[in-house]
Amino acid sequence: MSMLEPNHERLQNTLTVLSDADVGGTPGGGVSRPAASDADKSVRDCFVRITQGLGLQVRVDDIGNIYARRAGTDDSAEPVVIGSHLDTVVPGGRFDGILGVAVALETVALLNDSGIETTRPIEVVNWTGEEGARFPPAMLGSGVVTGKWSAEYAQSRVDAEGLRLGDELSRIGYLGEQSNRLTAFHASLEAHIEQGKHLEEAGADIGIVSLIEPVRWCTITVTGRGGHAGGSGPRQRAEAIVAAGRMVATARDLSLDADDFTTTVGTMKVEPGSNNVIPHRVEFNLDIRSSDDDTIARRLTEVTDRFGQIGREEGVEVQVEPYWEMTGPEFAGEIRGLLRRVADERAVKWEELRGVIGHDSLHLSSMGPAAMLFTQTTNGLSHCEEESAPWESVLATAGVYANAVLGLANS
Ligand SMILES: [Zn+2]
Numbered sequence: 001m002s003m004l005e006p007n008h009e010r011l012q013n014t015l016t017v018l019s020d021a022d023v024g025g026t027p028g029g030g031v032s033r034p035a036a037s038d039a040d041k042s043v044r045d046c047f048v049r050i051t052q053g054l055g056l057q058v059r060v061d062d063i064g065n066i067y068a069r070r071a072g073t074d075d076s077a078e079p080v081v082i083g084s085h086l087d088t089v090v091p092g093g094r095f096d097g098i099l100g101v102a103v104a105l106e107t108v109a110l111l112n113d114s115g116i117e118t119t120r121p122i123e124v125v126n127w128t129g130e131e132g133a134r135f136p137p138a139m140l141g142s143g144v145v146t147g148k149w150s151a152e153y154a155q156s157r158v159d160a161e162g163l164r165l166g167d168e169l170s171r172i173g174y175l176g177e178q179s180n181r182l183t184a185f186h187a188s189l190e191a192h193i194e195q196g197k198h199l200e201e202a203g204a205d206i207g208i209v210s211l212i213e214p215v216r217w218c219t220i221t222v223t224g225r226g227g228h229a230g231g232s233g234p235r236q237r238a239e240a241i242v243a244a245g246r247m248v249a250t251a252r253d254l255s256l257d258a259d260d261f262t263t264t265v266g267t268m269k270v271e272p273g274s275n276n277v278i279p280h281r282v283e284f285n286l287d288i289r290s291s292d293d294d295t296i297a298r299r300l301t302e303v304t305d306r307f308g309q310i311g312r313e314e315g316v317e318v319q320v321e322p323y324w325e326m327t328g329p330e331f332a333g334e335i336r337g338l339l340r341r342v343a344d345e346r347a348v349k350w351e352e353l354r355g356v357i358g359h360d361s362l363h364l365s366s367m368g369p370a371a372m373l374f375t376q377t378t379n380g381l382s383h384c385e386e387e388s389a390p391w392e393s394v395l396a397t398a399g400v401y402a403n404a405v406l407g408l409a410n411s
Contacts, residue, residue, distance in 0.1 A: 006398040019094040030385030034134035035087040041172035060176030064128040072121040078186040079121040085130035093387020107402040118409035142360035188370040197380035204351035205396035207374030212355040214328040224316040226280030243314035244282040261290035332369035
């Protein structure tokens with residue numbers, strides 16, 4: 001049943017067109033395209049031009065998501081949703097999000113080439129603001145459609161200059177109607193680069209994603225006693241920064257020992273932050289992730305207990321406040337089964353793996369059966385201009401993707 005063969009040249013061309021200098025491509029070989037920026041407008045115009053050229057019906061919803069619809073023979077049937085996002089971090093690479101849109105466009109082009117009509121409609125979607133780089137939080141467009149946030153909330157997010165997302169979408173001509181939103185789907189499939197080294201190390205062409213690992217973020221506030229660097233010896237102090245340093249190392253050591261969770265400290269705010277002053281307060285964030293929610297909860301309790309113990313030893317006060325969490329969904333078993341079958345038919349080497357980064361499919365999985373396909377990422381490098389993917393893996397992804405979408409659209 002594997003009948004669609006990706007057109008190398010066209011796919012390469014689509015990837016180039018979606019990351020060229022005129023749509024935010026950087027001289028360093030990456031892409032800088034924050035949501036609702038001028039570069040985002042250019043690439044959206046480009047997406048609309050390509051999809052209209054493929055004969056698709058384009059509409060835009062009230063958070064700027066663009067849907068390009070290919071009619072089904074039963075056009076009232078729930079659609080198959082494909083695509084990804086075209087916004088990037090600054091500077092980002094030429095594959096994150098872009099690859100998922102490109103293979104979705106290639107799928108439609110292949111169906112057109114072969115004159116294949118599918119029972120169900122197919123909708124290629126460019127989700128707004130996946131990265132959250134300019135208007136946090138991340139995955140705003142898919143979050144609004146799946147009811148995680150209201151459109152009012154999403155439209156009122158502001159960037160560093162105080163500009164509202166809703167105003168910026170309107171300025172670039174992509175603030176549409178609520179009635180245009182996706183309301184239901186039969187299946188959703190997103191291709192994405194892995195952004196890690198798992199597939200490369202396993203020598204697999206593609207990854208079939210089983211779930212997205214849950215994540216929790218906490219703020220840890222350590223309050224000690226300030227003072228002049230020359231004013232007291234180490235025994236007389238209550239040093240917030242020393243306690244915080246011990247906590248960072250302890251969290252790492254606990255995760256090394258247990259081997260079932262990972263912690264990362266990415267930011268630290270030291271007050272007052274002066275060469276010759278003992279800081280009275282240190283605030284840092286802790287990112288904790290594991291394969292399941294129960295492990296995260298258990299390990300976070302353990303980490304919190306150890307932080308409390310360090311606080312007592314150092315004579316400082318410690319507060320741990322969780323402020324964000326992402327509950328990882330398990331992706332649809334039927335779609336994963338279909339992906340395995342198609343990959344085997346095409347002699348594509350696949351691995352089942354867990355996702356460790358949020359994607360629009362995470363929100364979509366709360367609305368209907370969703371799944372993801374990963375492409376190898378060279379050296380695991382992502383969110384940088386060097387971001388790249390081996391061409392064989394891109395082609396393998398496109399081939400499995402197109403044929404799986406065809407299967408879904410006729411089921
Ligand atoms: Zn992405």
